[in-house]
Amino acid sequence: MEFASKSANEAFARVSVAAFVSQLDPTIEEIADIKTSVSEAVTNAIIHAYPNKDGVVKVRALLYEDEIEVEVSDTGEGIENIEEAREPLYTTKGNLERSGMGFTIMENFMDELKVESIVGLGTKVTMSKKINKALQKNTY
Amino acid sequence: MNVKHFIEDKLLIFEVNEEIDHHTSERIRKRADYEIERFMPKKVIFDFKKVNFMDSAGIGLIIGRYKLTNSFGGELELVNVSNKLRRVFEMSGILKIIPITQNFSNEKTG
Numbered sequence: 001m002e003f004a005s006k007s008a009n010e011a012f013a014r015v016s017v018a019a020f021v022s023q024l025d026p027t028i029e030e031i032a033d034i035k036t037s038v039s040e041a042v043t044n045a046i047i048h049a050y051p052n053k054d055g056v057v058k059v060r061a062l063l064y065e066d067e068i069e070v071e072v073s074d075t076g077e078g079i080e081n082i083e084e085a086r087e088p089l090y091t092t093k094g095n096l097e098r099s100g101m102g103f104t105i106m107e108n109f110m111d112e113l114k115v116e117s118i119v120g121l122g123t124k125v126t127m128s129k130k131i132n133k134a135l136q137k138n139t140y
Numbered sequence: 141m142n143v144k145h146f147i148e149d150k151l152l153i154f155e156v157n158e159e160i161d162h163h164t165s166e167r168i169r170k171r172a173d174y175e176i177e178r179f180m181p182k183k184v185i186f187d188f189k190k191v192n193f194m195d196s197a198g199i200g201l202i203i204g205r206y207k208l209t210n211s212f213g214g215e216l217e218l219v220n221v222s223n224k225l226r227r228v229f230e231m232s233g234i235l236k237i238i239p240i241t242q243n244f245s246n247e248k249t250g
Contacts, residue, residue, distance in 0.1 A: 011161065029223075088231075096200075097201065097203070
């Protein structure tokens with residue numbers, strides 16, 4: 001799905017992904033983790049990719065047998081130093097009271113996180129999470 | 141957000157009743173700052189009982205209000221924080237300086 005980089009769309013994005021992943025019968029905690037991570041990625045795109053203008057944020061979600069993959073991409077400013085951006089507490093938007101915890105939360109709440117960015121062209125965040133770990137453990 | 145003033149105790153309670161993200165936190169922050177600045181409370185309580193979603197915007201929101209309250213010599217406390225919300229707060233380490241009280245009821249008795 002694609003939507004305008006307006007902060008009001010943050011809730012729409014995370015709720016949509018949560019509804020989509022519900023097919024895999026995730027636990028409440030897994031849904032919360034995914035919603036929070038999507039919210040972080042989409043907020044990053046809205047704040048950092050398009051700081052002074054409106055742009056388009058794209059969210060792509062794929063379901064596998066026991067896993068969800070979510071891709072959040074933009075065609076905005078890009079990240080100069082990804083390593084630095086991923087550091088806990090690192091923020092360039094302290095004036096907006098951003099805590100600098102976005103990537104840290106995505107890393108911790110999802111199983112895998114990949115960040116690709118080209119300055120001037122945009123950023124793509126890909127994250128995935130196994131669903132129903134607990135249930136599988138009981139089955140086998 | 142509901143705001144409750146307890147004038148004798150110089151206590152201010154914010155009952156947040158919506159999801160907390162970058163979009164909503166700005167409105168919450170403005171209202172909270174307005175109340176803190178005019179009331180200069182000894183204690184500020186954020187009640188999260190009715191919050192069913194929060195992302196890292198909540199961390200920034202609480203750190204900011206903590207600093208403001210502190211600048212007037214007041215304390216800040218979080219109450220009724222669900223496990224979901226606690227996991228987000230825990231990422232940031234702010235729980236080392238800001239206390240959480242569970243099962244808090246602000247229907248003051250007596």
